[in-house]
Amino acid sequence: MTYSFALPVVAIAIHNILQRRNDRFAQELLSRLLEERETLTDLSMMDPLTGLYNRRGLQSRLENLPTVENGEHFVLLMDIDHFKAYNDHYGHMMGDQALKRVSAAIRDAVRSRDIVARFGGEEFMVLLTNISLEHARLTAERIRQKVYDLKIPHLFNESVATNVTISIGIAIFEDEDVEGALEKADKALYEAKHMGRNNILLSEELQTA
Numbered sequence: 001m002t003y004s005f006a007l008p009v010v011a012i013a014i015h016n017i018l019q020r021r022n023d024r025f026a027q028e029l030l031s032r033l034l035e036e037r038e039t040l041t042d043l044s045m046m047d048p049l050t051g052l053y054n055r056r057g058l059q060s061r062l063e064n065l066p067t068v069e070n071g072e073h074f075v076l077l078m079d080i081d082h083f084k085a086y087n088d089h090y091g092h093m094m095g096d097q098a099l100k101r102v103s104a105a106i107r108d109a110v111r112s113r114d115i116v117a118r119f120g121g122e123e124f125m126v127l128l129t130n131i132s133l134e135h136a137r138l139t140a141e142r143i144r145q146k147v148y149d150l151k152i153p154h155l156f157n158e159s160v161a162t163n164v165t166i167s168i169g170i171a172i173f174e175d176e177d178v179e180g181a182l183e184k185a186d187k188a189l190y191e192a193k194h195m196g197r198n199n200i201l202l203s204e205e206l207q208t209a
Helices: 002-044 055-062 083-090 092-109 133-149 178-194 203-208
Strands: 072-080 115-120 123-131 153-157 160-163 166-173 200-202
Touching: 055 115, 055 123, 072 083, 072 092, 072 133, 072 178, 083 092, 083 153, 092 115, 092 123, 092 133, 123 133, 133 166, 133 200, 166 178, 166 203, 178 200, 178 203, 200 203
Parallel strands: 166 200
Antiparallel strands: 072 123, 072 166, 115 123, 153 160
């Protein structure tokens, strides 16, 4: 009789142990799935070639910008000069390698808190936060010089041999007006290229350029 009473107790104990194990397994599985989902979300915001933010990642960061405290926010829009000619001459595989090296140079030239994104093709955008105009301009010059110092050969045509360079347009980012800042930076970038490329231009300088 003693055994007959003990059996249900043992069965209940075993059931509880298995239940706890199942609960732990379920929790571990849920935790793993959540981590994988976060990883996939992060990957969806990154450009797979360069490791920089893509447009989606950029938009996410723009929604959580720090408030302006010291200085201003500035948009730097930049474009690799004559990159189509580079791809045509060296091929897309070499073009991808050039994009990786240029993107790394850009990232190395800015602060960890600044936002760097591949805006499309050979175009990049940097958002400098809480910085003075002087230091924004110095940062743009540092980017330009670092890209030039990569010494990536660029045979533009049969008679012109140079290195890969970059042109940069700068605009202040005011009143959370992303489109307005990008439009101004784009116009400055266009004029910087028109001036001979491998140049930097501030949007406020357009009238006097």
